Amino acid sequence: MSGKLRIDHVLTAGVFELDGGSWDVDNNIWLIGDDDDVIIVDAAHNAKPIIAGVGNRHVTAVICTHGHNDHVTVAPQLAAELHAPVLLHPGDEQLWEMTHPEEKHWNLSDDQRIAIAGTEIEVIHTPGHSPGSVCLYVPEAKALFSGDTLFSGGPGATGRSFSDFPTIIGSIRDRLFTLPEDTRVYTGHGDGTTIGSEAPYLEEWIRRGY
Numbered sequence: 001m002s003g004k005l006r007i008d009h010v011l012t013a014g015v016f017e018l019d020g021g022s023w024d025v026d027n028n029i030w031l032i033g034d035d036d037d038v039i040i041v042d043a044a045h046n047a048k049p050i051i052a053g054v055g056n057r058h059v060t061a062v063i064c065t066h067g068h069n070d071h072v073t074v075a076p077q078l079a080a081e082l083h084a085p086v087l088l089h090p091g092d093e094q095l096w097e098m099t100h101p102e103e104k105h106w107n108l109s110d111d112q113r114i115a116i117a118g119t120e121i122e123v124i125h126t127p128g129h130s131p132g133s134v135c136l137y138v139p140e141a142k143a144l145f146s147g148d149t150l151f152s153g154g155p156g157a158t159g160r161s162f163s164d165f166p167t168i169i170g171s172i173r174d175r176l177f178t179l180p181e182d183t184r185v186y187t188g189h190g191d192g193t194t195i196g197s198e199a200p201y202l203e204e205w206i207r208r209g210y
Helices: 047-054 075-082 090-099 165-176 195-208
Strands: 006-018 021-033 037-041 058-063 086-088 113-116 119-125 134-138 143-147 184-187
Touching: 006 047, 021 047, 021 143, 021 184, 037 047, 037 113, 047 075, 058 075, 058 113, 075 086, 086 090, 119 165, 165 195
Parallel strands: 037 058, 058 086, 143 184
Antiparallel strands: 006 021, 021 037, 113 119, 119 134, 134 143
């Protein structure tokens, strides 16, 4: 019998690199599961604290919300040490290969369901920040893991390669702001928010263009 669903947080620091630039970033890693089984959301920078957060639990999967290097840094290492598959949307294959050209992963698909702790995680394809960006929705927990698609105060960045502002706005409007207002948003960086806190500002984001 599965235990009570819980969400644990690990914070790591490192460098995001794209288009010849580099930025120091802190990344949120989320652990969704119970006392026995867990899914890792994103594989940023340093495997050691993530493995410590897992503890003695069985890792069902390492899910990468998108292919930017700071979200997939240690995905192959986690896969090897924790005997777990890495899942990534195929739209980000080119980004993945920039960091891990010799490594393989399993493909995520829109509307895929992934079982954990007696419930299901729903995969929502939300392109814009990158072509293969996904969010993970857990209705039972009223929780959305938004990667870099939605933050407190606006959408993820779209000023770099493989990104597009109108696309991310469409993803947020059509796929995320249709969720219940009390859905808690667990972001890839920084503080969390709720759907209800962000939805009223969509038109303002469109006007400002970022």
